[in-house]
Amino acid sequence: MDHFLYKDGVLHAEDVPVAEIAAAVGTPFYVYSTATLERHFRLFDEALAGMDHLVCYAMKAASNVAILKTLARLGAGMDVVSGGEYMRAKAAGVPGERIVFSGVGKTRDEMRLALTGGIRQFNVESEPEMEVLSAVAVELGVVAPITVRVNPDVDAKTHAKIATGKSENKFGIPIARAREVYQLAADLPGLEAIGIDVHIGSQLTELEPFRLAYQKVAELTETLRADGHDIRRLDLGGGLGIPYTRGNEAPPLPTEYGALVRETLGHLGCEIEIEPGRLIAGNAGLMVSEVIYVKSGEGRDFLILDGAMNDLIRPAMYDAWHDIVPVIEPEAGAEQQPYDIVGPVCESGDTFAKQRMMPRLSAGDLVAFRSAGAYGAVMSSEYNTRPLIPEVLVNGHDFAVIRARPTFDEMINRDTIPEWL
Numbered sequence: 001m002d003h004f005l006y007k008d009g010v011l012h013a014e015d016v017p018v019a020e021i022a023a024a025v026g027t028p029f030y031v032y033s034t035a036t037l038e039r040h041f042r043l044f045d046e047a048l049a050g051m052d053h054l055v056c057y058a059m060k061a062a063s064n065v066a067i068l069k070t071l072a073r074l075g076a077g078m079d080v081v082s083g084g085e086y087m088r089a090k091a092a093g094v095p096g097e098r099i100v101f102s103g104v105g106k107t108r109d110e111m112r113l114a115l116t117g118g119i120r121q122f123n124v125e126s127e128p129e130m131e132v133l134s135a136v137a138v139e140l141g142v143v144a145p146i147t148v149r150v151n152p153d154v155d156a157k158t159h160a161k162i163a164t165g166k167s168e169n170k171f172g173i174p175i176a177r178a179r180e181v182y183q184l185a186a187d188l189p190g191l192e193a194i195g196i197d198v199h200i201g202s203q204l205t206e207l208e209p210f211r212l213a214y215q216k217v218a219e220l221t222e223t224l225r226a227d228g229h230d231i232r233r234l235d236l237g238g239g240l241g242i243p244y245t246r247g248n249e250a251p252p253l254p255t256e257y258g259a260l261v262r263e264t265l266g267h268l269g270c271e272i273e274i275e276p277g278r279l280i281a282g283n284a285g286l287m288v289s290e291v292i293y294v295k296s297g298e299g300r301d302f303l304i305l306d307g308a309m310n311d312l313i314r315p316a317m318y319d320a321w322h323d324i325v326p327v328i329e330p331e332a333g334a335e336q337q338p339y340d341i342v343g344p345v346c347e348s349g350d351t352f353a354k355q356r357m358m359p360r361l362s363a364g365d366l367v368a369f370r371s372a373g374a375y376g377a378v379m380s381s382e383y384n385t386r387p388l389i390p391e392v393l394v395n396g397h398d399f400a401v402i403r404a405r406p407t408f409d410e411m412i413n414r415d416t417i418p419e420w421l
């Protein structure tokens, strides 16, 4: 459920007409709903009620500091994957003890940053990383709390580019080698292994892969405890999928996911962490764009928008489907026609949808891409020297620009010219 509904014939973000935001900030732009962000966070938090737990929002999904603050004030932790994300979490006021650090390629600088600024745990992914982290911690005179990310070799049944739990993926250590890796951790002076981490992929639409992975983690917890390791925390990653099309898809709900966690891992008495990103932010955001031209091609009509693949890359990168709806509500029974919906960027991949049925639209009309809150703005670029589009946060009747559109000068002046030119 989200808070983007038609009221009086106009799409609203909570209580604000989307057209009013467009008039104020220009198109294209992203708009997020505070109520939806909060609702989704609470769904997870409540799904794990009764278990010692922390919901660490995977901020890679949408990392604007205002979004982080919205969640942090509800008690969210953060899952970060870079020094930059760590600094964003800090800028949002999240204390180190609520920040977990994931990722296969953490650098020494990133380790130092987190060890000096405070960290809940590092989710380490390889033996070389363990050795480096231990050395950095020893240098700083501290002990780094870690979990080891295990790769359970489970098929997440999702798009290949976002599946992470199969043995051919670069993530984690093979679960079969976990005992020796935990032994190495115990032998390294700068590390304390406190738990296990697993994340098998993103946009999972079934619970079964989670069940298989979590059962393996439960078994491993008992084995490692028998080996003498004090396993007291389980980080279960993110990955729960969202409906991208209204009505047709029904991925499992956070409550069902929570019940599965309790069923597979509840008996172990561990503290539970989860790292949802998409489910919290995905349906909490729209990208709004204006039709620049309607062009008649050979046997097809193109809707040429002012938004492009550099603003929302998911369709080009993952063949992802986003519902695209007119901002002015079509009349009931209005005639529909197929359009190829494209952006102005100079490649054919800059196509959002092919032969999409839409009511008849004209230049100047506004359209909204639904489910664009996660992996939208964060994956955008300035390709074609198109300015990063603004982000807007709505809260009830209020809205605020939370990242402004840069001017051309701001973009161009980041380049520096060598003295010989």
Ligand code: LLP
Pocket (backbone or CB within 6 Å): 058, 061, 079, 102, 103, 162, 199, 201, 202, 203, 237, 238, 239, 240, 275, 276, 277, 278, 279, 314, 318, 374, 375
């Ligand atoms: N934890 C780890 C270690 C992850 O790698 C990810 C996502 C998450 C948590 C959050 O997963 P979520 O709950 O959002 O599914 N750009 C792609 C998605 C990439 C996901 C990467 N890792 C997309 O647009 O579909």
